[in-house]
Amino acid sequence: MRIALLEMRRRRGRWASIVGAIAFIVFLVLVLAALADGLFIGSTGALQNGDSDALVYSSDGRRSLVRSELPLAELPAVVAVPGVADAGALGVLLSTAAADAELFDVAVIGHLPGRPGEPTMLVAGRRPEPGEPLVGIADRALRDEGIALGDAVLLTGSAQPVTVIGFVKDAQYLLADTLWVPIETWHALRAEVRPETRGRGSVAQAFPLRLDPTAEASTVLSAVDAALGNSETVTTDEAILSIPGVQQQASTFTAIIGVSFVVVGLVTALFFALITLEKRGQLAILKAIGSSNRFLLGGVITQALIATVVGYLLGFAFSRLLAAALPPAVPATFLPGTALTLLLATIAMGALGAVFSFRRIIGIDPASALGGEA
Amino acid sequence: MTALIVDDVTKVYGEGHTEVRALCNASLELGDNEFLALLGPSGSGKTTLLSVIGGLLAPTSGTVTVGEIQLTALSRKEQTRFRANRVGFVFQGFNLVPFLTARENMTVMAPISDATRDEIEARTDQLLEELGLTARRDNLPEQLSGGERQRVAIGRALVSDPDLILVDEPTASLDTELGTQVVQLLASEIKSRGKAGIMVTHDLRMVEFTDRTVRILDGELLNG
Numbered sequence: 001m002r003i004a005l006l007e008m009r010r011r012r013g014r015w016a017s018i019v020g021a022i023a024f025i026v027f028l029v030l031v032l033a034a035l036a037d038g039l040f041i042g043s044t045g046a047l048q049n050g051d052s053d054a055l056v057y058s059s060d061g062r063r064s065l066v067r068s069e070l071p072l073a074e075l076p077a078v079v080a081v082p083g084v085a086d087a088g089a090l091g092v093l094l095s096t097a098a099a100d101a102e103l104f105d106v107a108v109i110g111h112l113p114g115r116p117g118e119p120t121m122l123v124a125g126r127r128p129e130p131g132e133p134l135v136g137i138a139d140r141a142l143r144d145e146g147i148a149l150g151d152a153v154l155l156t157g158s159a160q161p162v163t164v165i166g167f168v169k170d171a172q173y174l175l176a177d178t179l180w181v182p183i184e185t186w187h188a189l190r191a192e193v194r195p196e197t198r199g200r201g202s203v204a205q206a207f208p209l210r211l212d213p214t215a216e217a218s219t220v221l222s223a224v225d226a227a228l229g230n231s232e233t234v235t236t237d238e239a240i241l242s243i244p245g246v247q248q249q250a251s252t253f254t255a256i257i258g259v260s261f262v263v264v265g266l267v268t269a270l271f272f273a274l275i276t277l278e279k280r281g282q283l284a285i286l287k288a289i290g291s292s293n294r295f296l297l298g299g300v301i302t303q304a305l306i307a308t309v310v311g312y313l314l315g316f317a318f319s320r321l322l323a324a325a326l327p328p329a330v331p332a333t334f335l336p337g338t339a340l341t342l343l344l345a346t347i348a349m350g351a352l353g354a355v356f357s358f359r360r361i362i363g364i365d366p367a368s369a370l371g372g373e374a
Numbered sequence: 375m376t377a378l379i380v381d382d383v384t385k386v387y388g389e390g391h392t393e394v395r396a397l398c399n400a401s402l403e404l405g406d407n408e409f410l411a412l413l414g415p416s417g418s419g420k421t422t423l424l425s426v427i428g429g430l431l432a433p434t435s436g437t438v439t440v441g442e443i444q445l446t447a448l449s450r451k452e453q454t455r456f457r458a459n460r461v462g463f464v465f466q467g468f469n470l471v472p473f474l475t476a477r478e479n480m481t482v483m484a485p486i487s488d489a490t491r492d493e494i495e496a497r498t499d500q501l502l503e504e505l506g507l508t509a510r511r512d513n514l515p516e517q518l519s520g521g522e523r524q525r526v527a528i529g530r531a532l533v534s535d536p537d538l539i540l541v542d543e544p545t546a547s548l549d550t551e552l553g554t555q556v557v558q559l560l561a562s563e564i565k566s567r568g569k570a571g572i573m574v575t576h577d578l579r580m581v582e583f584t585d586r587t588v589r590i591l592d593g594e595l596l597n598g
Contacts, residue, residue: 003471010473010514189419285469286431289530290458290486292451366457367430369465370421370542 004299006329008078010305015307018271022264022311023318026346029260030319033338036253038331039175043249045139045239046109046173052088052116052208054221055239062240063234064114064174065205072183074228075141080221087206088115089221091186092161094176095193096156099147106142107176107209108155108162110186111202111282115209120302125149125166128182136181144328145177153179158192174243175331209233257342263351268353274302279366287366300354308350312343376429377538377570378404383436385422389470396422397433398593402496404538409571411581414590418576421542423590427572428461428540429453441537462531464560468516468523470530476522477502477511480529484596486535494533501529505559521552528559528560533568539564539571545580557583 040046056078061068091110096103100179111118113130119137128135137148137218142164143342147153152161162181164328171178181189183204191198221233234242241247276283285294316339323334380402387394397417404410412436415422416526425431429445440460448456450567457463470479477498484494502508503585506549517521524544532540545553557573561583573584581587589596 003474006478171381221446277403281469283473285465286471286482286486287454288428288465289463289483290454290456292454292486295485349430367425368464369469370425370428370430 001299003300004231004302005058005306006301007228008233009216010302013308014275015303017056017312018307019311020269021177021271022308022346022350023314025260025264025267026312026315026317026342027318027322027360028356029257029342029346030334031322031332032253032260033342034319034323034332035330035335036250037335037338038333039253040246041170042172042175042331043246044173044243045170046107046119046178046280047169047208047236047240048241048266049120050117050371051088051210052236053211053217054200054224054233054235055090056087056207056209056224056228056233057205059225059230061232062303063232064242064244066094067161068205069200069203069294070205070207070228070231072204075204075207077227078207078209081227083212083220083223085210085212086116087210088112088117088207088208089183090117090208091099091183091203092184092191092312093155093190093193094174097147097153097179098156099151099153102146103156104142104145106153106155107173107177107178107191108136108186109173109180110183110190111180112183113239115208116155117206119168119171119178120211121169121171123167123169124356125164127166128180131182134160134162135139135165135251136162136179136185137168137170138164138180139174139178140167140169141328142175142179142348143167145316155189155193158189160188160192162189168315170333178251179261205275206239261345263335264308268308268330268350272300272304272354272357273360276360281369283361283364284366284369287364288369291310293362297358299352300357304350304354305347308347309343311350312346375406376403377406377441378402378572379410379425379437379439380423380549381437381439383423383426383433383438384570385426385431386434387421388455396593397426397444399400400436400590400593400595402588403547404570404572406570407565407575409561409584409587410573411446411587412572412590413576413578413581413587415576418590422588424540424542425539425596428463429456442454445529453474458483458487459534460537460597462526462534462536462537462539464531464541464544465540466546468515468520468527468547470523471525474517475514476526476529478516479515479526480533484528489534497533497535498529501532504593506562520548521556524552525559528556528563532569535567537569539569541571541573543574543576543577545568545577551581552577553577556598559583586593 057068093108097106224233383400385397480498484491
């Protein structure tokens with residue numbers, strides 16, 4: 001291992017090429033992963049961070065918040081189902097809004113404060129009280145649009161301004177910034193902005209559920225549908241993947257990231273194949289003087305691990321620099337969990353690439369060191 | 375005492391009409407504290423014999439015994455361990471690790487041989503002094519002259535305190551004067567340690583530094 005380390009230290013130029021290549025790929029992968037995570041959270045944050053285990057849609061709603069509609073009067077029947085710990089209500093209104101004459105897109109989400117479905121990550125201000133009229137908590141992305149606590153937001157077509165009393169994070173829906181209001185305010189705003197919905201009574205578009213931890217989820221979901229008779233209840237994870245485009249988006253990014261990791265493996269394999277070919281003579285000498293294959297392979301693995309870790313750290317540093325320079329409008333989210341997963345995957349692919357040179361090293365005949373062949 | 379017994383060793387490469395007999399019924403004995411010159415033209419089989427004695431090549435038939443160890447009975451793993459501890463090699467053309475200093479090219483044996491790192495480092499420092507390399511200990515091979523490189527190679531062969539030193543054409547990359555100095559130094563180091571050594575050469579001028587000369591021609595040993 002000492003020899004392997006000295007080789008890397010004394011032949012920095014050569015190793016810089018593999019470290020640079022890995023750093024570049026890691027940089028690309030981290031940026032892609034951040035965009036994928038950013039888009040995913042931007043599309044699904046409202047459901048993902050809504051403190052629920054399952055969502056009840058109307059059976060004709062095809063798992064869509066926009067299409068589904070359920071009478072709020074059915075909520076007690078849902079809560080009464082054994083295994084349901086609590087239930088809330090959600091309604092979505094996609095619109096434009098203005099604050100200080102500045103127009104922006106917004107998804108106004110009606111909810112029941114303190115019940116399942118409300119956004120969990122409060123970062124400033126306070127939550128509305130149940131039924132508190134014309135107040136709301138906004139996704140902090142709206143803060144980047146210039147909205148502050150106490151500002152009034154007026155939806156296009158509405159005469160009733162909503163006062164922002166708090167900010168939450170990672171609560172966007174379909175890449176729109178969200179404004180979370182009590183369900184009663186949502187009804188009032190919807191009636192103004194979408195006149196065609198007037199007269200539909202007190203409705204929600206989905207009931208988010210929190211289940212008893214000991215309950216069997218599939219049994220409870222079936223029981224809810226049996227109790228309502230006109231619903232389709234799915235887990236929150238299923239509901240998230242049912243949001244239009246989310247699954248396709250996730251699989252596209254996963255495929256690109258997967259291919260990039262294959263490239264890490266191939267680049268490492270090619271590098272070690274070339275370097276092994278070049279060091280053939282030297283390896284034959286080391287074998288002739290008594291180095292075991294295990295000793296030499298240990299050195300190769302050590303070098304591969306160091307090259308991939310250093311390459312990763314450089315790529316990570318560059319991606320952080322880019323993150324700092326990105327405008328807030330770009331949906332890039334750098335998650336520590338994703339970074340750690342990518343580190344492990346980079347190390348694994350680097351090591352796998354190095355393993356391809358093992359056969360070549362094992363095949364070197366130590367006898368070739370004699371007779372001036374090495 | 376006998377350091378090496380080569381008994382009726384034959385090495386055949388290929389088969390049928392491509393068959394080449396590199397060694398034919400070669401037998402040889404070498405005592406402790408004996409330095410032997412193996413003399414022969416190119417293609418005579420001297421490197422093959424050296425490879426067989428050094429545990430780098432298995433003979434087709436016959437046995438090789440170094441001290442109490444019968445080489446032909448060892449597994450590949452045991453042969454590797456044998457080379458690390460019982461044999462020292464000096465290769466043609468120096469063959470040092472290019473990114474290691476003179477001292478590191480000798481301590482490279484520390485993780486390979488059974489000796490402790492402290493033992494190897496102590497012997498390295500002693501050998502550097504004996505070989506006149508103390509001032510050059512931190513130089514890379516490319517910063518050393520041909521003679522200095524070959525002295526480092528001699529140091530590497532001796533540092534694990536082996537019983538048998540195998541030397542392959544040590545003067546091939548040196549001019550006559552340097553070659554003579556290196557072989558003289560090699561002979562003195564081997565003799566002062568009471569080791570057995572075999573030097574393959576085709577240079578007649580070098581045999582004066584050895585105790586005995588064995589000629590080899592077409593794979594057959596011709597004593598005297």
